[in-house]
Amino acid sequence: xxVMTIYGRKIEQSEAFQSLTTALYHHHSxxxxxxxxxxxxxxxxxxxPHWKIHYQHDPKNSGVSKAYNSGYAKAREQNKTWIxxxxxxxxxxxxxxxxxxxxxxxxxxxxxxxxxxxxxxxxSPHKFRWGSGQRLxxxxxLTDFPLNSYFFVNSGVLISTAAFGxxxxxxxxxxxxxxxxxxxxxRKNHASFYLVDLSCQHHLSSTEKNVHPEKLERFRGYLVASxxxxxxxxxxxxxxxxxxxxxxxxxxxxxxSLQFVMLYFKTL
Numbered sequence: 001x002x003v004m005t006i007y008g009r010k011i012e013q014s015e016a017f018q019s020l021t022t023a024l025y026h027h028h029s030x031x032x033x034x035x036x037x038x039x040x041x042x043x044x045x046x047x048x049p050h051w052k053i054h055y056q057h058d059p060k061n062s063g064v065s066k067a068y069n070s071g072y073a074k075a076r077e078q079n080k081t082w083i084x085x086x087x088x089x090x091x092x093x094x095x096x097x098x099x100x101x102x103x104x105x106x107x108x109x110x111x112x113x114x115x116x117x118x119x120x121x122x123x124s125p126h127k128f129r130w131g132s133g134q135r136l137x138x139x140x141x142l143t144d145f146p147l148n149s150y151f152f153v154n155s156g157v158l159i160s161t162a163a164f165g166x167x168x169x170x171x172x173x174x175x176x177x178x179x180x181x182x183x184x185x186x187r188k189n190h191a192s193f194y195l196v197d198l199s200c201q202h203h204l205s206s207t208e209k210n211v212h213p214e215k216l217e218r219f220r221g222y223l224v225a226s227x228x229x230x231x232x233x234x235x236x237x238x239x240x241x242x243x244x245x246x247x248x249x250x251x252x253x254x255x256x257s258l259q260f261v262m263l264y265f266k267t268l
Contacts, residue, residue, distance in 0.1 A: 001080040002031055003071025005064050006088040007038040011045050015201075016155075019092040024050040026094040034074045036067035063174025064154060072164050083164055087155035089203040090116070099198040100158055109144060111186065111193040112158040116202040123202060124153035125195065128180065131239030141197040147187045154179045156200050163190065170232075176225035184233045212255050219251060219260055223267040241268070 004016060011017050017033075024031060032052045037043065042057040054074055058066070068085055075083050084100070093099075096114075103112050116124035120135075127134040128151050139145075166189050170181045223244060230240045248264035 001071065001075040001078060001082070002033040002084045002086055003036070003068055003075070004033055004086040004088065005036045005038065005067035007061065009039070009088060010043060011035060011037075014088040015091045016086045016088050019090075019094075020086070020096065021048065021050050022094050023092055023096040027097040029097065031097075032075075032078060032080065034071040036070055038062065038067065061174075062171070063178070065169035065171045065173055065175075065178045068154070068169045069171065072161065072168070075161050076165070080161055083159055083161055085154050085157045085159070087202070090155040091201040092156070093199065096198060096200075099196055103142075103158075103194055103196045106142065107144060107194045109190075109192060109194040110160040110163040111147075111190060112196050113152045113193050114156040114196045114198040114200050115139070115141060116153050116156060116200050118202055124156075125150045125193075126153075127151065129239075131237055131241070131243035133180075139195065141195040144192040144194050146192050147183060147190060150193075151180060151183045152193065153202065154182070155202060156198075158196075172228055172232075173225050174221075176222045177229040178225075181229060181233055212257065215251065215255065216259055216263065219248070220263055220267070222247075223264065227267065 002020065004011075004014070006014055030050045030052070032054065034054045035045065035056070037055065037057045038061040039057075040059055040061075042059075045053055045055055047053070056070060064087070071085075072083060099114075100112065113125060115122065122136055122139065123133075125139060125145065126136055127149070133151065163186075167182065167185045169178055170185070173181050226240055226244055230237060234240065245264055248260045251260040252258055
């Protein structure tokens with residue numbers, strides 16, 4: 001089952017939905033999709049021959065963690081063996097499902113991760129250093145990587161329903177740090193993940209320019225999430241607040257406003 005979270009966009013306009021529909025056509029197959037809509041208003045979704053669609057609207061905008069956990073519940077109800085976690089902005093190549101299926105025969109792993117790239121370069125998998133995700137210049141797919149050394153972004157992760165059931169997402173982290181927390185939880189039962197030879201394009205919100213009020217609110221959510229993540233998952237990591245301060249200074253310089261720095265100190 002594909003579990004797709006969307007916000008503020010018609011599903012037909014989602015790069016993920018469009019590209020995965022093409023991938024299903026390319027693979028001559030169909031699939032189930034659970035669409036978790038965090039938008040303010042519900043939407044009508046037309047029938048599609050490639051999809052069996054399950055739709056859930058959440059006007060409270062509970063975030064991706066709630067969406068993925070809800071998708072897992074639906075997948076288990078439908079007796080699905082695998083779950084593909086998808087963000088609305090990820091662009092998959094036409095051979096995506098072929099690559100996933102090929103990887104299933106290469107390893108006994110229950111966690112499969114694609115290469116995610118944005119306009120700057122590779123964003124997933126990545127390292128976690130000095131309180132923040134750190135990009136890798138290159139990494140070779142078609143092998144297993146230790147979970148105690150690498151992290152990955154949520155979108156594009158193929159995971160067995162059984163493995164997800166033992167892990168789940170922390171719903172106290174609706175967006176920011178949700179993937180870091182998920183990997184930390186995953187490490188309790190799994191030593192590695194398999195890197196699929198699959199390259200996807202992804203829009204990373206932290207590298208995009210937003211108008212000032214939107215950016216300030218996003219930063220507020222980021223600070224709250226980082227404080228919770230540090231307390232529960234990485235209490236000894238003193239780099240997280242330092243990196244947050246550096247981020248606040250950078251944002252204040254970019255937008256010529258001290259509000260970001262003031263917000264940082266208010267949330268300490």
